[in-house]
Amino acid sequence: MKYFRFDSGFDELPYLLYADQSGRIIEHPYLRMAGLSGKMPVIPDDLLPMPEYSKLFFLPDCPPLGIDPENGELEVVTEMEDGDGKTGPCFAVAAFPEPGFVRTLLPAAIYDRKNYTLPMWAYTAVGYRDGKYWIAAFRVEDNPKWDPRNYDDKLLLPSIKSFTKIHRGPLTRHLVQCATVNHCFAAKNLFLRRWEAPIPVSRKCNASCLGCLSLQPHDSCEASHSRIGFRPSADEIVSIAVEHLERAPEAMVSFGQGCEGEPLTEDGLIAESIRKIRLRTAMGSINLNTNGGYTDRLRTVIKSGLDSVRISLNSARPELYCAYYRPRGYGFSNVVDSIKAAVDAGIFTMINYLVFPGITDQPEEVEALKGLIVRTGIDFVHLKNLCIDPELYLRSMAVAEEKGIGMAALADLLKNEFPRLEIGYFNKRLSGRA
Numbered sequence: 451m452k453y454f455r456f457d458s459g460f461d462e463l464p465y466l467l468y469a470d471q472s473g474r475i476i477e478h479p480y481l482r483m484a485g486l487s488g489k490m491p492v493i494p495d496d497l498l499p500m501p502e503y504s505k506l507f508f509l510p511d512c513p514p515l516g517i518d519p520e521n522g523e524l525e526v527v528t529e530m531e532d533g534d535g536k537t538g539p540c541f542a543v544a545a546f547p548e549p550g551f552v553r554t555l556l557p558a559a560i561y562d563r564k565n566y567t568l569p570m571w572a573y574t575a576v577g578y579r580d581g582k583y584w585i586a587a588f589r590v591e592d593n594p595k596w597d598p599r600n601y602d603d604k605l606l607l608p609s610i611k612s613f614t615k616i617h618r619g620p621l622t623r624h625l626v627q628c629a630t631v632n633h634c635f636a637a638k639n640l641f642l643r644r645w646e647a648p649i650p651v652s653r654k655c656n657a658s659c660l661g662c663l664s665l666q667p668h669d670s671c672e673a674s675h676s677r678i679g680f681r682p683s684a685d686e687i688v689s690i691a692v693e694h695l696e697r698a699p700e701a702m703v704s705f706g707q708g709c710e711g712e713p714l715t716e717d718g719l720i721a722e723s724i725r726k727i728r729l730r731t732a733m734g735s736i737n738l739n740t741n742g743g744y745t746d747r748l749r750t751v752i753k754s755g756l757d758s759v760r761i762s763l764n765s766a767r768p769e770l771y772c773a774y775y776r777p778r779g780y781g782f783s784n785v786v787d788s789i790k791a792a793v794d795a796g797i798f799t800m801i802n803y804l805v806f807p808g809i810t811d812q813p814e815e816v817e818a819l820k821g822l823i824v825r826t827g828i829d830f831v832h833l834k835n836l837c838i839d840p841e842l843y844l845r846s847m848a849v850a851e852e853k854g855i856g857m858a859a860l861a862d863l864l865k866n867e868f869p870r871l872e873i874g875y876f877n878k879r880l881s882g883r884a
């Protein structure tokens with residue numbers, strides 16, 4: 451993939467984008483794009499053409515910041531010509547990169563003038579030049595199984611029809627909603643009978659993450675997924691999972707989804723289901739995505755036959771972890787114990803590291819992450835963009851403003867210092883499985 455590299459005059463940088471009040475996106479006549487690393491304005495140096503399946507957003511009431519190419523000064527742009535040629539308020543523009551790309555900079559904007567919470571997306575700096583949008587991101591994993599080009603809905607509806615001739619229970623109906631309304635790729639895989647499929651089970655959680663996708667307080671934004679509202683039966687889980695594991699190529703089923711709470715609040719149901727699945731088939735892998743707060747429950751589920759686990763955390767620093775997860779009845783040390791318990795049990799252990807430019811790449815965080823990797827022996831680190839309003843996250847993280855080493859530099863450092871560690875973006879199916 452061709453990268454844009456900024457290494458001389460500001461004239462080379464892509465142009466600032468702004469939106470008018472009706473959301474029309476317009477290229478600024480002369481100001482250039484900037485980015486933010488945390489709260490710090492930064493001149494973007496590595497950019498890539500926006501991947502085709504990315505999205506563009508505008509951020510109402512957030513004036514953009516642009517760089518004057520004459521003198522390199524940063525300007526706040528509050529008014530511009532709109533799409534009809536009239537002068538009016540203008541707003542910052544952001545990109546949401548396709549899956550597999552890690553953002554390196556936030557959109558440069560003034561966020562504290564708005565009086566609402568932005569919906570949970572990974573807002574990324576974007577500019578325009580030579581007929582292309584350019585975004586501040588790098589590709590960390592190129593995986594055809596999660597490529598949006600492989601999710602053609604023309605195939606989906608007939609697949610749902612044939613699937614629902616056999617499976618008619620409430621979990622199936624919930625997953626039809628996930629596939630057709632929320633456009634969850636994992637749910638689509640279930641009906642397309644391939645790869646990783648989801649098994650959501652839990653209505654409750656032991657945390658209150660600032661960026662929870664399935665539950666937000668009334669004074670925040672709308673949650674992007676509706677949380678499952680019932681407890682599926684073990685029989686339905688087993689029947690869906692066994693068929694998927696036996697029929698789908700490179701099959702995996704995962705407990706712990708965006709449309710549920712913490713799956714280990716239903717540890718008994720999961721353990722019973724896994725035992726019954728494994729009595730009927732040895733094929734495919736069974737994975738659990740969890741916040742890792744319940745170490746003993748995780749051990750029980752591992753003993754029932756779990757193959758891999760992915761434990762989520764936004765930071766390897768306990769105070770930042772607690773400020774984001776707001777855990778109830780557990781703490782960061784329990785999460786570390788869970789990672790260690792999984793590694794010790796010999797199952798494939800991943801962390802879902804929710805990354806944010808300017809916080810994740812701070813030297814103190816990098817040291818804390820390295821310590822966690824050494825202490826636990828994790829197999830795989832997902833560098834997953836944290837989807838959240840940048841202003842809400844920065845306000846909630848009590849950290850000194852410290853220049854980050856850069857998100858791409860963080861990925862390089864992990865590759866160099868931990869050659870056995872895998873770095874990626876998607877759950878990995880165990881290759882030893884049929």
Ligand code: SF4
Pocket residue numbers: 655656657658659661662663664665710711712741775
């Ligand atoms: S752990 Fe998951 S379900 Fe629980 S609050 Fe956090 S994001 Fe939501």
